[in-house]
Amino acid sequence: MSGVNGVTKHAGSAPLLTLRNVSRRFVTGRDFLGRVQQSVCAVDNVSIDVEPGTTLGIVGESGSGKSTLGRLALRMIESDAGEIDFSGEDLRRLSPKDLRQLRPQMTMIFQDPYSALNPRWTVGRSIAEPLRINGSSTREETHSAVVDMLARVGLDADAMHRRPAAFSGGQRQRIVIARALITRPRLVFCDEPVSALDVSTRAQVIGLLEDLQRDLGLTYLFVSHDLGIVESVSDRIAVMYLGSVVEIGNAETVAREFRHPYTASLVSAVPAPDPRAQRVRRRIVLSGDPPSPVDPPSGCTFHPRCPLAEPICAREKPPLLIDAAGHGVACHVTQGSTDLIGANLLARMTDAREPGISTTLPVRVPAPDSAPASASMP
Numbered sequence: 012m013s014g015v016n017g018v019t020k021h022a023g024s025a026p027l028l029t030l031r032n033v034s035r036r037f038v039t040g041r042d043f044l045g046r047v048q049q050s051v052c053a054v055d056n057v058s059i060d061v062e063p064g065t066t067l068g069i070v071g072e073s074g075s076g077k078s079t080l081g082r083l084a085l086r087m088i089e090s091d092a093g094e095i096d097f098s099g100e101d102l103r104r105l106s107p108k109d110l111r112q113l114r115p116q117m118t119m120i121f122q123d124p125y126s127a128l129n130p131r132w133t134v135g136r137s138i139a140e141p142l143r144i145n146g147s148s149t150r151e152e153t154h155s156a157v158v159d160m161l162a163r164v165g166l167d168a169d170a171m172h173r174r175p176a177a178f179s180g181g182q183r184q185r186i187v188i189a190r191a192l193i194t195r196p197r198l199v200f201c202d203e204p205v206s207a208l209d210v211s212t213r214a215q216v217i218g219l220l221e222d223l224q225r226d227l228g229l230t231y232l233f234v235s236h237d238l239g240i241v242e243s244v245s246d247r248i249a250v251m252y253l254g255s256v257v258e259i260g261n262a263e264t265v266a267r268e269f270r271h272p273y274t275a276s277l278v279s280a281v282p283a284p285d286p287r288a289q290r291v292r293r294r295i296v297l298s299g300d301p302p303s304p305v306d307p308p309s310g311c312t313f314h315p316r317c318p319l320a321e322p323i324c325a326r327e328k329p330p331l332l333i334d335a336a337g338h339g340v341a342c343h344v345t346q347g348s349t350d351l352i353g354a355n356l357l358a359r360m361t362d363a364r365e366p367g368i369s370t371t372l373p374v375r376v377p378a379p380d381s382a383p384a385s386a387s388m389p
């Protein structure tokens with residue numbers, strides 16, 4: 012192992028974004044004297060590096076802390092602890108004035124293209140708004156920047172004179188993307204950018220984001236609850252569970268040679284591209300709902316739902332240990348194991364939940380007309 016808690020020690024270019032031991036707790040209840048009665052640890056001691064021009068995918072169930080992590084990374088909200096370094100600047104220590112100057116370099120693409128745009132404003136005004144706030148462009152510069160951005164996102168220049176209601180969901184998301192990129196940012200936080208779109212539009216918008224990344228040298232933090240989408244766009248993936256990163260590594264490694272039981276359950280929920288592979292794949296059904304973040308389980312917070320849990324799991328929180336290739340996992344049972352990886356881990360989990368089923372793939376071929384296995388994943 013060459014690193015602990017998300018800090019990798021493999022060669023590569025200097026990261027554009029570095030988070031070290033970042034945490035954020037939200038107060039969710041106070042008594043009549045204003046004293047804190049209840050709080051939620053949304054992000055717990057997270058460390059990640061994002062190299063320039065790459066995509067870090069962040070995946071996990073709803074409430075796992077993905078959006079909070081992205082907002083902390085852009086200092087849209089304040090962290091309680093840790094360090095956040097953007098392009099050599101310690102974001103937590105920047106004065107409000109210096110932060111304002113850095114702002115255009117970091118932007119966000121929102122999930123819902125319907126609520127993200129002011130319905131009363133023309134598209135041109137919405138796209139130009141970040142430049143107006145920035146105050147550094149003339150009228151002519153702003154106009155030509157809007158025309159250029161509209162072309163880059165695949166819309167005609169005359170779109171700028173119309174209002175959002177004239178556009179479909181996919182087109183509105185293109186407008187949202189144009190607005191996010193008008194200041195020519197370096198880092199873009201994409202928070203579930205295709206979740207509100209229908210399946211055919213999703214592929215087009217993802218293709219557009221990939222083209223823009225290549226053309227403009229963008230770095231993405233890409234959040235989704237869908238591992239299939241995250242795998243298709245990411246260079247590296249961080250898997251979050253109840254505020255912590257439980258697995259991190261190259262996208263292909265996390266999606267195929269996963270070592271964390273929670274990642275395995277996410278993988279099993281992704282339809283296999285090959286229908287023959289789909290027939291032999293079993294979906295891991297996690298027992299119970301995600302635990303309350305107000306009162307998280309002891310030790311490994313996944314233990315009440317984990318088919319492989321052992322007594323130590325309820326007592327001690329496993330550290331995230333990273334190997335020389337940058338693959339990290341936080342699990343007492345699979346860390347260091349040579350066989351609890353990928354398909355074998357899935358098979359072992361199926362066996363643990365349903366004794367008697369083979370522990371080697373293919374685990375079982377369901378009848379073509381059998382009901383799909385359900386799961387409590389989103």
Ligand SMILES: Nc1ncnc2c1ncn2[C@@H]1O[C@H](COP(=O)(O)OP(=O)(O)O)[C@@H](O)[C@H]1O
Nearest residue numbers: 037051053072073074075076077078079080304
């Ligand atoms: N502003 C807030 N006030 C109180 N709790 C919050 C706030 N924002 C997020 N949370 C809580 O923090 C946890 C993580 O939320 P979030 O980052 O939105 O998760 P995700 O994006 O993975 O769905 C959740 O339990 C959520 O309820």
Ligand code: SF4
Nearest residue numbers: 311314317324342343
């Ligand atoms: S540490 Fe234990 S409970 Fe947590 S994922 Fe690993 S086996 Fe499961």
Ligand SMILES: [Mg+2]
Nearest residue numbers: 077078079202
């Ligand atoms: Mg979210």
